[in-house]
Amino acid sequence: MGAEAAAEVETKETIRSSRLDRNFPKEVMKHHGGEKLLLCYLCGSCAGGCPVGRLTTDYNPRQIVRMASLGLKDEVLKSNSLWFCTACFTCTDRCPQGLEVASIIRVIRNLAAERGIVPQVFKELGSNILETGLAYKIPELRLKKREEQKLPPLPLSDTKAVDKLLEATGFPKMIKEHPKKEA
């Protein structure tokens, strides 16, 4: 069978050593907010209080942390559920081991984005920021209406500075290009 189909079968099978990347947890821990990844002792306090988790079995923060600490790199980076976190920080507040759970999920999202996995909405928000400095393209009509509302004119963003800063962090290519599939 083809490579993709084989990969699909593998994800449904028992986890074997070949699927684990022992360096992945270290990679997560190197990023800000991800330092305490391996302190997790799987108590489930995060999942027990997660507002999204209670609505869908597709999302479970403890499982995401577990996949990352085991080294199931491909699976966690490609998972759809990674993007369901609303960043409400309830998990972070409740964790008895002091893990910033929401930040760990954000780190894994960042790592996914580095590999070209970026949901459409972020591409749009990102290009708006690159173009105007703000996350939304505000229509001319809106800007004009401010006068009627007796609001001061909207201070325009310094897009040159914004672009320069974002360029330095490598952001533009993350939302524009379609990088080759990660090996």
Next chain:
Amino acid sequence: MPEKPRIGVYVCHCGLNIAGVVDVKKVAQDAKSLPGVVMSKDYRYLCSVPGQDLIKKDIKEHKLNRVVVAACTPNMHEATFRKVLEESGVNPYLLEIANIREHCSWVHRNEPQKATRKSTELTTMAVARARSLEPLVVKEVDALKSVLVIGGGITGINAAIDLAEMGFQVYLVERNESVGGRMSQLDKTFPTLDCSTCVLGPKMVEVYRHPNIKILSYSEVVGLEGYVGNFKVQVLKKPRYVIEENCTGCGECSTVCPIEVPNYWNMNMGVRKCISLPFEHAVPLIYRIDMDNCIKCYKCVEACGARQAILFDQEPETVELNVGAIVVAIGFDPYDPTKDEQYGYGVYPNVITGLEMERLLSAAGPTGGVINRPSDLKEPKRVAFVQCVGSRNLKRNPYCSRVCCMYSIKHARQLKEKHPEMEVAVYYMDIRAFGKGYEEFYEQAGREYKVQFIRGRVSEITEDTKTHNLIVHAEDTFLGRPMELEYDMVVLAIGLEPHSTTDKIQEILKIARSPDKFLQEAHPKLRPVDTLAAGIYIAGACQGPKDIPDSVAQAKAAASSVATLLHKGKIRIESIIASVIEDACTGCGKCLKACPFQAISLDQTRNVATIVEAKCNGCGSCAATCPVGAMQLRHYKDDQILAMIENAVP
């Protein structure tokens, strides 16, 4: 006249601990050429019997009069090697230890060459000191064959009885009105489900009746002076406003008393009269008036009648006890979960703690053993237990409180026994059923009594404001799905914390605390009931969370340790103490102020400082303070230290 030093140097391999990093043969070889050294060897494990025998043999054959051991920290084996010297007829203080393990091989693992050089330097310094060491006199002082036991719970009681049986006079000081402690608050004990009072009661009576035990109840230790073998303890007897000798425990005063106050023994869930006993089987059976709430109606005085036991203006009394040793058994306090707001304790009426559940289950408790939930006093049909409250939490107490799994399983089983149709669930992270019969008890609770175990730490508890039912939010981690199940009552399995009086006791006795804030034992493996303060022992939950069997074991261990210390009636005291060069002393008195143990006094006639040798702990503060160098610390005299410094730089 000082003899010519004949030093034997022994460099230990300590297996690979030292030899794995340091070239021990080279160190031994290099030491051969040092002045005063007659022989220098390396050996695999010097502390072993053949190792010690080797040193003994060499002392005899080569007439060694000083020994340098380059090995692990003196904390480990200084005493061992001192004994070797003593048994060989050499003064034990003519030993010097160079720490080439903790201070060298263990911390410089990646630099063997530098570590070897450092070991040689440390050994050179040790040899230099050994040359100037002087023999010290080994002194003994008389020791009192009496013991103070602080705390009258199961631990204190057992320690007291064992000591009394051995013939020691025991003073048992208990801050509450009755002995019995936390065990008296328990209904049944795991895993046998023995009735706690049935086991504890006879012990309480035994401790009360024993001719060698004097109980000072409703009393607290407020001061300590002296030294091992000869402690002077000040004990404050708090006023009961009832004369002990006159009270017959008849209870007629209580019957007529019109005032009710919360009863701490029932975790403030029940009341007691203003003049009352904390519980019926209190020992000693003496009543007490809660003077803060007493309205002085004199009804009790009337009822007491001819016994005349009530005295409204009774004053606190301080007594002084002279004892040879002290056993601290002050126990624990339950963790207060009010600050864990996500659990709602103190806000939702039907969330209670494990100790409160214990009182509810108890026939002598506020509900007579009937399980009612606080909001409507109805019997709950669904009860959840939440484990690890306040424990295993880096934001609260990081340690595991050891007994909560077992006590919750006990409660769960008791509920199911009384009400088989009740839904009982235990929400846990891990079940710790470590003791004898514990795993079987846990297994039986699930298999036979159908207690439900859900693996997932509870994230939060919310309340239906109309019914006061509770919703437990947790993930069933084995299923991988979050759950929000409804219960009528929730019991928080709260952890154990050091008792609130630990701060005060620590200050008075000058003993140490561990990082988890419990009292610290002298060595975690080998000396679990000693402290680093001579003559002071700790036992029971004050040393760390533990169950009754372990508390009793420690109580017996402490009693045995005390007996070992005191049974000869004499104690050997530390020889490393301060000494005054009287000719040089100007009588300025600075050393008196520096001494933390009040061991120095000024001889007014001769205007020189004098040392109370038995009180001196050899800390050296006085020697460091003396502006003219008249105060010297034996074994650490200036010339001995200077010799090391001079030889430190090759």
Next chain:
Amino acid sequence: MAGLRYAFFLGCTIPYRVTSYEVSARKVAAKLGIELVEMQGFNCCGLPIDPISHDAMLVLAARNICLAEQQNLNITTLCTGCAITLRKVNRMLKENEELRETVNKHLKEVGMQFKGTIEVMHFAHVLAEDYGIEKIKQHVKKPLAQLQVSEHAGCHFLRPIEYAGFDDPEDPTVLKELIEATGAKYLDYMDKTNCCGFTVIAIDDKISLQLTGSKLSNMQDVGAQAVVTVCPSCFLMFDVQQPRIERAFGRTFSMPVVHYTQLLGLAMGMSAHELELDTHRVAATNLLGKIG
């Protein structure tokens, strides 16, 4: 307190879709004597792209903080997302030397340096702490005694406790006090500290609608006559999305959604029109009927 001046960080959502919040806030601030100074050249706080690149968010947030440092003013903002982002980054850069150096290296390219001289506070936090509840009460001319309302504080107002820190996330009281200061009755409701789900509406709108819908149900169950919000994004969920939620839940809410600044404005005697209450999707007519 006379003399309170802040750099006013507008963020992206308010000028885009929720100008009623800005209008009411400016009017209330003016009357209270709080000066809101424009931040020329500001950019997005960075929160929307944090999931993609944390570094990108850091530089965007840091640039805004630098702008305020140049003005020598503390930042206040009406959006809880902007508030927590700028506040968190401000503190992280103040405390973490390594991070500060990395970010300053980038900022140097645009002629800026983070110095760590200012603070960031949400406007409600400013009112409660810097201005003072008692002083607010003095400005209340028409106490809203007939009104009973509930609040949706929102996740970023309360959490994470380490960075937000001015209210108790398990038992919050700041908004309760602010609402009661207007004379309105405050109603507690089940799961009030829960999330509205706005941040994932583009990922799975069912989740967001469900989250907000549950809250609306719980509020309706206790008899709340309006929801008070302090964030434009949360506002969009409760107000603009309300009809969709009603369809999904099969239940009518007709629950007017009010920015806190509008509530306060009404209590201070301003008209619903000048506070732009009539621009909301869910009609506030019932609400206004009660205040007379």
